Amino acid sequence: MSGKKQPVSRRQFLNYTLTGVGGFMAAGMLAPMVRFAIDPVLQASSGGDLKAVAQVDELTTEPQRFDWTIDQVDAWYESEVTKSAWVYKTDNDEIMALSPVCKHLGCVVNWQGDPDHPEQFFCPCHDGRYYKDGVNVPNTPPNAALDVFEHEVREGTLYLGNAKPRGEF
Numbered sequence: 001m002s003g004k005k006q007p008v009s010r011r012q013f014l015n016y017t018l019t020g021v022g023g024f025m026a027a028g029m030l031a032p033m034v035r036f037a038i039d040p041v042l043q044a045s046s047g048g049d050l051k052a053v054a055q056v057d058e059l060t061t062e063p064q065r066f067d068w069t070i071d072q073v074d075a076w077y078e079s080e081v082t083k084s085a086w087v088y089k090t091d092n093d094e095i096m097a098l099s100p101v102c103k104h105l106g107c108v109v110n111w112q113g114d115p116d117h118p119e120q121f122f123c124p125c126h127d128g129r130y131y132k133d134g135v136n137v138p139n140t141p142p143n144a145a146l147d148v149f150e151h152e153v154r155e156g157t158l159y160l161g162n163a164k165p166r167g168e169f
C-alpha cells in the first residue's frame with residue numbers, strides 16, 4: 001500500500017455532488033407521496049364507535065337478535081357492514097349482548113336452534129352449543145365462549161360497540 005493520497009478528479013467531484021444533491025431532491029419529493037399513500041393506514045379506525053341498536057324497554061330475559069349497520073373504513077376501502085347481536089336482560093337486570101359468531105369456525109349461532117337443547121344457542125354447522133350466558137357447552141366443537149359486545153345505555157337507548165372475548169373489557 002502506498003501512503004500517497006489519491007486526488008479527487010473534477011469528474012469524480014461532480015459525480016459525488018450531483019448524486020448527493022439528486023438524492024436529497026428525490027427524498028424531498030418522495031416523502032410527501034409516501035405519506036399520502038399510507039395515510040389511511042395511519043388513521044384511527046372508527047370501528048369502535050357505539051351505535052344505537054335497541055330501546056332498553058324492549059329487552060326481555062329472552063335473547064333477541066338485533067341487526068345494525070356500521071360504516072367500516074379499512075385503509076382505502078370504505079364499506080357498510082351489517083352487525084348482529086343476541087341481546088337480553090339477565091336475572092340481575094343487567095344487559096348481555098352476545099356476538100352470534102361461533103367460536104369454532106365462524107358460523108352464525110341461533111337461540112333455541114336445536115329442539116333437543118332448548119335454552120341454548122346452537123350452531124348448525126357442526127352442532128356447536130352454548131349456554132344462555134354464551135359459555136360453550138363442553139364436548140361440543142366450540143372451545144371458547146361467545147364474544148361480548150361493549151355496550152352503553154343512554155337515555156333508554158342501548159348502544160353497542162365492538163365484540164370482544166370475555167375478560168378484555
Ligand code: FES
Binds near residue numbers: 107125126127128141
Ligand atoms: S362453526 Fe360453529 S360449531 Fe363449527
